[in-house]
Amino acid sequence: MLVFALRKVFRALLTVMLLVTFTFFILRLTGDPATSMVGLDVPPEAREAFRVKWGLDRPLWTQYLIYLEQLAQGDFGRSFVGARPAWDVVAERLPKTLSLMGATTLVTLLIGIPLGVIAAVRRGTWVDRLAIGVSVAGLSLPNFVVGILLILLFGVGLMWLPTTGSDTAWHFILPVVTMATSEAAVFARFARSAMLDVLNQPYMRTAAAKGRDRASAVVWHALPNAAIPLVTVVALYLGRLIVGAVVTENVFAWPGVGSLLVLSVEHRDLAVVQTIVILVGITMVAANLTVDIAYRWLDPRTARREGAG
Amino acid sequence: MPLLDIQDLRVSFDTAAGPAQAVRGVDLTLARGEILGVVGESGSGKSALFLAVLGLAGARARVSGQAFFDGADLIDLSDRALSRLRGRRLSMVFQDPASSLNPVRSIGHQLKEAIRLNAGGLSHGERPTPEALLAEVGLSDPQRQLRAYPHELSGGQNQRAMIAMMLAGNPDLLIADEPTTALDVTVQAQILDLLQDISRARGMSVVLISHDLGVVAQICDRIAVMYGGMIVESGPVEQVFDAPAHPYMRGLMAARPNGAGRLQPIGGTVPSPFDSAPGCAFAPRCARRSARCSREVPPAVGGQRWWRCFHPALDAADAKPLEEAARL
Secondary structure (H helix, E strand, C coil), rough: HHHHHHHHHHHHHHHHHHHHHHHHHHHHHCHHHHHHHHCCCCHHHHHHHHHHCCCCCCHHHHHHHHHHHHHCCCCEEEEECCCHHHHHHHHHCHHHHHHHHHHHHHHHHHHHHHHHHHHHCCCCCCCCCCEHHHHHHHHHHHHHHHHHHHHHHHHHHHHCCCCCCCCCCHHHHHHHHEEEEEEEHHHHHHHHHHHHHHHHHHHHHHHHHHCCCHHHHHHHHHHHHHHHHHHHHHHHHHHHHHHCCCCCHHHCCCCCHHHHHHHHHHCHHHHHHHHHHEEEHHHHHHHHHHHHHHHHHHHHHEEEEEHCC | CCEEEEEEEEEEEECCCEEEEEEEEEEEEEEECEEEECCCCCCHHHHHHHHHHHCCCCCCEEEEEEEEEEEHHHHCCCHHHHHHHHHEEEEEEEHHHHHHCCHHHHHHHHHHHHHHHCCCCCCCCCCCCCHHHHHHHHCCCCHHHHHHHHHHCHHHHHHHHHHHHHHCCCEEEEEEECCCCCCCHHHHHHHHHHHHHHHHHHHHEEEEEECCHHHHHHHEEEEEEEEECCCEEEEEHHHHCCCCHHHHHHHHHHHCCCCCCCCCCCCCCCCCCCCCCCCCCHHHHHCCCHHHHCCCCCEEEEEECCCCCCCCCCCCCCCHHHHHHHHC
């Protein structure tokens, strides 16, 4: 078990390390911050001064080593904008993004999983067809299309809901609906197929022979088994959620990390982009670790097998 | 009054290719405390018959006829009413014990669930304990077995645990659908002995569904032989085994390995459930058939011992069954 945990942690560190390296070089090889920050309509000396000030004149690998050394000390570097610590720039926007993601996750799970479960239990009926139809529609519409349609309808047309900013609870509605639509569709489809698989298992018939009625057999015997494949989806979901947040925050001018990321890439604000990428990387790695643990908790077969080996 | 009285039960399944007729009119009675063996090849309708009686045949099944259990027609009962009877009055154990138990719940969890569902209303003293039920089915290490998950126990242990779960409500009837087919031969004999012991001790009726004549011979009082969705021969086990009257049953006996001589397979194949030709379902494979066999379904002939055949094997070579038939 200890070896297993150590191996997992080592692999996680390696993943984050690779991500940091990759981002570092790609960002520097694909654009010059001096051009985007200082501009082209100033004398070349001004751009050169900017490069010297930020150490961008040194060889790439020297910059890389310096960056790693800073990172090891918990220093994420400084933003080109106002020379503020990159971590502070990101951290002050984090709550907005986390609350958006949290609300989206809640809505996604509360709509997606029951929809899939009901579709599976009522397989072949109009309920099932409706659920499949809704989820295909939700899946095929990209976030930015859903967002813009919602803005046109509820913001511009009906003028019921605010479309920019994040000041009140009302501001949450459109971005959350935008993000949750496609995510709930994914969960509904996975929940449906996981349930269909489980509902045909012999132990469901045993439950009925024991005197379980249909509804309580679904809750007590089918759901715990269907949850196992669904857990895998959760890790995938987190990745999609982060991408969705980047798009949605930009559509709705939501002052979170997602809109900061787009802004910072545009400006080649290297330290901020790298900080965000590291944050996302760590989140994904943590999510995968959590899924591994959840697996063992949900499925006694995996726990005992690996525990023995 | 018999415990179970099935009358003209028919089961068909809706399929893409049309209705598949699994059971084509079965009459059957079962006395209290009796052990009835139901034999037949796969596809003979033996499982579908009893799944239908318990209301477990699934959404695609169309069931008609009657099945009076203690006076009430099970086919007529609502899902809810039938669900209340299952586990309490009638229970069922299935072929593959490992996949018939929930893999993510411990044996103890599933056993306590059965007790709560079916004996929850009883006072503390009357309610069976998990330990007592495990002991009754011969699982002697309850501390370990209650904590174990199905994948940690052997097939025989799982089947014993399943039987314990089905005994929690002290049912009048236990239907065992190929309970030993997935098990080793030695374990098979132990499970059969266990079923017989429990039946005797509790006065519980058992229906043992099997494709294996040897299994039925070991513990059953009476046998019903199914072919093509109908019972073709039925009677006390010794009588039917000593002198099978129906050509199909004779064929089954000849196809048994008995250590002497070659096995004689029955030529031809089982009838298709989509086939609705008139007459005896066995006629196309039968050496004794006449023109009449393909025209009409033979009626049931006899009393306690009966068969559906126009040309039963009651010739001079089988004087004994002839005498018996005359007596009945």
